[in-house]
Amino acid sequence: MNEKEMLYQKRLERYMTAMDCGKPDMVPVAFGVGEWITKYTGTTLQEIYYDLDKSNNVVSEMLPGLDFDIFKGGPALWWPPMFDAMGSKLYKFPGMGVDENSTFQFNEQEYMKADDYDEFIASPTEWLVNHYLPNISTELENPGSYRSTVALIKGAAAFAMQGGIMAAAWGKWTMENGIVGQGTGFTKAPFDTLGDALRGMKGVLLDLRRRPEKVLAACDAITPHNVNCGLAGAGADTRFPCFAPLHRGAYPFLNPKQWDTFYWPSLKATIEGMWAKGKRMLFYAEGDWTPYLEKIAELPDKSIIFQIDTTDAKKAKKILGGRFCLQGGVPTTLLTYGTPEKVKEHIKRTFDELACDGGFILDTGGVVMGDAKKENAIAMIEAARKYGIY
Amino acid sequence: MLTDALSIAIAELEEEQVAGLVKERLDSGISPLEIVNSLQQGMAEAGSRFETGEYFLGELIMCGEIMQDSMVILEPLLIGSNAEYKGSIVMGTVKGDIHDLGKNIVVMLLKGSGYNVIDLGVDVSKEKFIEAIKESNAPLVGMSVLLTGCQESMKETIEAIRAAGLNTKVLIGGNYIDDIVKDYVGADYSAQAATDGIKVADEIFSV
Numbered sequence: 001m002n003e004k005e006m007l008y009q010k011r012l013e014r015y016m017t018a019m020d021c022g023k024p025d026m027v028p029v030a031f032g033v034g035e036w037i038t039k040y041t042g043t044t045l046q047e048i049y050y051d052l053d054k055s056n057n058v059v060s061e062m063l064p065g066l067d068f069d070i071f072k073g074g075p076a077l078w079w080p081p082m083f084d085a086m087g088s089k090l091y092k093f094p095g096m097g098v099d100e101n102s103t104f105q106f107n108e109q110e111y112m113k114a115d116d117y118d119e120f121i122a123s124p125t126e127w128l129v130n131h132y133l134p135n136i137s138t139e140l141e142n143p144g145s146y147r148s149t150v151a152l153i154k155g156a157a158a159f160a161m162q163g164g165i166m167a168a169a170w171g172k173w174t175m176e177n178g179i180v181g182q183g184t185g186f187t188k189a190p191f192d193t194l195g196d197a198l199r200g201m202k203g204v205l206l207d208l209r210r211r212p213e214k215v216l217a218a219c220d221a222i223t224p225h226n227v228n229c230g231l232a233g234a235g236a237d238t239r240f241p242c243f244a245p246l247h248r249g250a251y252p253f254l255n256p257k258q259w260d261t262f263y264w265p266s267l268k269a270t271i272e273g274m275w276a277k278g279k280r281m282l283f284y285a286e287g288d289w290t291p292y293l294e295k296i297a298e299l300p301d302k303s304i305i306f307q308i309d310t311t312d313a314k315k316a317k318k319i320l321g322g323r324f325c326l327q328g329g330v331p332t333t334l335l336t337y338g339t340p341e342k343v344k345e346h347i348k349r350t351f352d353e354l355a356c357d358g359g360f361i362l363d364t365g366g367v368v369m370g371d372a373k374k375e376n377a378i379a380m381i382e383a384a385r386k387y388g389i390y
Numbered sequence: 391m392l393t394d395a396l397s398i399a400i401a402e403l404e405e406e407q408v409a410g411l412v413k414e415r416l417d418s419g420i421s422p423l424e425i426v427n428s429l430q431q432g433m434a435e436a437g438s439r440f441e442t443g444e445y446f447l448g449e450l451i452m453c454g455e456i457m458q459d460s461m462v463i464l465e466p467l468l469i470g471s472n473a474e475y476k477g478s479i480v481m482g483t484v485k486g487d488i489h490d491l492g493k494n495i496v497v498m499l500l501k502g503s504g505y506n507v508i509d510l511g512v513d514v515s516k517e518k519f520i521e522a523i524k525e526s527n528a529p530l531v532g533m534s535v536l537l538t539g540c541q542e543s544m545k546e547t548i549e550a551i552r553a554a555g556l557n558t559k560v561l562i563g564g565n566y567i568d569d570i571v572k573d574y575v576g577a578d579y580s581a582q583a584a585t586d587g588i589k590v591a592d593e594i595f596s597v
Contacts, residue, residue: 369539
């Protein structure tokens with residue numbers, strides 16, 4: 001084994017041990033190169049999003065010399081050309097719909113109407129192909145037409161191209177820097193699939209009162225697809241968790257009864273369905289989930305890594321600690337408004353409170369955007385190594 | 391404690407009952423303004439239930455939806471009546487950010503409380519904010535931002551408002567907003583919950 005491979009093994013073991021609630025030699029640290037990097041590279045965000053080589057080079061230059069364990073990826077979450085090829089209405093990208101240095105954003109609409117529930121529930125995939133794709137993409141408005149067929153081929157080709165380019169980049173980063181990727185596969189809470197992508201926030205919240213039984217039936221219909229999405233997207237891998245960004249389960253969107261009735265059962269079934277196949281979920285709890293911690297504790301031991309964003313960290317530790325690995329501890333705004341000194345102090349305190357008996361991964365609470373300062377991001381890694389030895 | 395049946399119906403989110411009562415009252419010759427007042431009282435009750443933790447965002451949005459549906463009927467009938475606003479407020483999501491869920495809830499609550507809200511929408515430039523403030527002479531402007539990456543554009547907007555010599559009070563809101571952000575961007579008030587906006591507005595307009 002060469003030096004980098006040994007480093008990889010060491011970091012992998014650190015990650016695996018923490019995921020299983022154990023105590024590694026030191027607290028594992030997760031790190032991503034966020035959009036903030038563009039401030040230091042003289043590139044616009046539009047270039048970083050559209051030009052994968054440029055974006056990957058920026059990451060390749062940044063990584064050497066940084067000592068962390070778990071890599072969360074580079075600054076561009078999506079490759080817009082795939083969406084552009086289909087005339088997608090779903091996103092606004094830097095320079096396309098928003099300013100060239102503004103981040104990508106989801107254009108939430110009621111792409112599925114209230115009248116569509118029955119057809120969707122009967123066969124979700126069929127409905128998506130026949131109605132959803134035409135609704136969300138100008139080029140796919142007439143399924144089966146010449147224009148639509150070409151756009152579909154172009155979109156699929158772009159997706160495959162991006163996959164190939166990114167796989168090569170991750171391979172290189174892993175080999176050259178001995179870092180471990182955070183996860184494999186992607187899924188969502190069924191209620192979020194319905195609320196984010198199909199009915200929209202307002203639509204789904206009104207449905208809870210106007211047609212609650214349809215919401216429940218739709219979530220049930222989505223569940224097996226979301227289990228499969230988390231498993232199949234990851235190939236056969238079950239070592240690493242699948243990423244699941246969770247949205248409408250955050251406080252205070254739903255009242256406790258709605259949460260118990262509409263949000264939780266299908267998410268729980270998704271997690272249990274994946275866990276039955278040995279696949280864990282990175283329960284990326286964006287926002288505040290404090291009121292629901294007791295319910296989350298009902299999950300099978302170790303079946304999730306719980307991400308702490310604005311959830312009360314001490315309560316999360318008390319209720320979930322020991323049975324589930326916790327990840328987070330650094331408020332995203334601290335990387336913007338803090339100083340390296342403040343970041344270091346905070347991390348020392350966080351370790352005392354959250355990392356003491358293992359089962360903890362240091363990370364930023366939520367997604368770090370263009371506003372973060374590089375010196376604070378670096379200070380986070382350095383402090384983690386300084387104070388993180390068990 | 392609410393006693394009016396219409397106020398109670400909207401506070402309890404009884405959609406059909408509200409629609410029925412509005413129609414009934416209009417038919418019996420009750421003035422549209424009086425009906426709006428009843429609805430506003432019910433909405434205020436929903437707002438305080440949100441504050442005490444009894445209601446969540448789902449209930450607030452439902453309440454706003456019922457109010458909006460009622461106003462489609464009532465608003466045209468209000469023209470010419472002596473409807474008086476408590477004051478004008480300019481609202482918008484700052485440049486670079488297209489999120490409007492939080493802003494829309496606050497707009498709905500402010501309208502429901504009797505304010506004239508000039509809603510500029512999303513991705514609003516500093517020039518548009520300034521123009522709207524000058525035009526309406528609004529003593530309060532509310533700015534919304536979800537993305538932390540767009541907090542900088544909030545700061546630029548507030549600086550531009552000050553540079554234009556306007557002393558309009560600035561209220562900011564959004565998921566990652568706290569006092570550190572408020573001080574950084576130079577705002578006068580920051581809101582953590584949907585109903586905070588009404589409290590700030592009531593404070594400013596009661597002077």
